[in-house]
Amino acid sequence: MEPKKSQNLNSEKFFTLSQFRHEVGIPLLLARKLVLWGEINASRAVDGTLRIAYSEVVVAKRLMATPWRKICYFFRALGPGLITGASDDDPSGIGTYSSVGARFGFSILWMAAWLLPVMLAVQEVCARIGVVTNQGLAGVLQKHYRKRVVFVAVVLLIIANVVNIGADLGAMAASLFMLTHFNFYLGAIFFALLSIAMEVFVGYHFYVKFLKWLAIFVLAYVVAGIIIHPDWRTVFRWTFIPSIKFSEEYVFAMVAVFGTSITPYLFFWQASEEVEENELHKKLHKLFGEKKENMHTKIGRMRTDVATGMILANIVFFFIVLTAAQTFFANGVTNIESAEQAALALRPLAGDYAYLLFAVGIIGTGLLAVPVLAGSGAYGISELMQWEEGLELKFSRAKGFYAVIAISILAGLLLNFFHINPIMALYYSAFLNGIIALPLLIVIMVVGNDKKIMGRETHPGWVKFFGWLAVVFMAVLTLISIWLYFN
Secondary structure, three states: OOOOOOOOOOOOOEEOHHHHHHHHOOOHHHHHHHHHOOOOOOEEOOOOOEEEEHHHHHHHHHHOOOHHHHHHHHHHHOOHHHHHHHHOOOHHHHHHHHHHHHHHHHHHOHHHHHHHHHHHHHHHHHHHHHHHHOOOHHHHHOOOOOHHHHHHHHHHHHHHHHHHHHHHHHHHHHHHHHHHOOOHHHHHHHHHHHHHHHHHHOOHHHHHHHHHHHHHHHHHHHHHHHHOOOOHHHHHHHHHOOOOOOOHHHHHHHHHHHHHHOOHHHHHHHHHHHHHHHHHHHHHHHHOOOOOOOHHHHHHHHHHHHHHHHHHHHHHHHHHHHHHHHHOHHHOOOOOOOHHHHHHHHHHHHOHHHHHHHHHHHHHHHHHHHHHHHHHHHHHHHHHHOOOOOOOOOOOOOHHHHHHHHHHHHHHHHHOOOOOOHHHHHHHHHHHHHHHHHHHHHHHHHHHOOHHHHOOOOOOHHHHHHHHHHHHHHHHHHHHHHHHHOO
């Protein structure tokens, strides 16, 4: 990077990167990205630290002149954590959240607030493993557990992902039909081929930008929830005071929500995308002549990213349940089986704008989630088979990796042609995801706290607490659901 030229170099005040970000009032992640993007010029001191002139502080403040511009720059600076969080609210997740909201009303809303710290902890564990080991989750697990066990877990992951992909493609095609009357089957084929083409032929450095902007679509559900004018006093009472019913249906719904919110495919995707992000940052640092990032900086960048993504996912989860409870449950509509059904039912109860936002959101979140679902399975199987992997690689270098992506999407597409009800399968796959998540959670909590693997970057205290709390919570729910089933 070329240092900024100044006629009054000796008289001008200079700042370190940390001082610079405090002066401008932005996160450290964004401060670093502004330098890497070339928006802000910096010189390097003898000790290797970056020095930023006061004149560049003025430039940065001008760039961040309004809260909206600051949000846009921060959004641009985020990486895989945002994508992971947004993809958590895919059309299948929207269908699950709408279904439980319609069936149980506000009484399930407490899970949105109480699951947030658990979601933050679990995704940090996965991301931390990827950052520290520079390997995907399957690659790390097979070094410490029998390959056969990891293989079974990955196969179950891919099966569940295919069902999710099928449901997502169907929901997207149905939403497109609702909005434009475009043929359902042609719509499903179009979205499937578009997802394959984007993953196979577009490099990660560009593709990640496309996915990040698709994340905006999840905000449609926040807007829809505000449009219906709920009684916020009632909403917040139900949110912070849990109301648990020990019935088979309610416990099943809790496991399904857990399996949708803290789902295994996100574990694998998050770890692998941190590896992709590491490689991208290496190239950027090399390009700008910067020293290699230290682990503390990597962890800090990851934590900001993951926290933003999980908070976004949780807010959207909250507003979908709120919308379903306020409109469907309150009006006696308790049987919502799909995201597109939720959009249609919303129209007479909440108006055209809420319906339109819900329908458009399904398409946007589906375009985001389908590649994530297919990619997570491809990373897992490629690491087990020791194939070349990565969205930044050309097809000729990673044929097996991209073949798994294409086959997963096409298999999901076929579910829509054989009249298999992907939504019912989806609800049960969400329950299955919750069950599969339990042993995986135990394993990643153990791996992430192993000093032989993680060195000094083992779990911080709060991650240990909430990570193991997730294990206990899921184990108790599983035992209760089994007991209720047989009684």
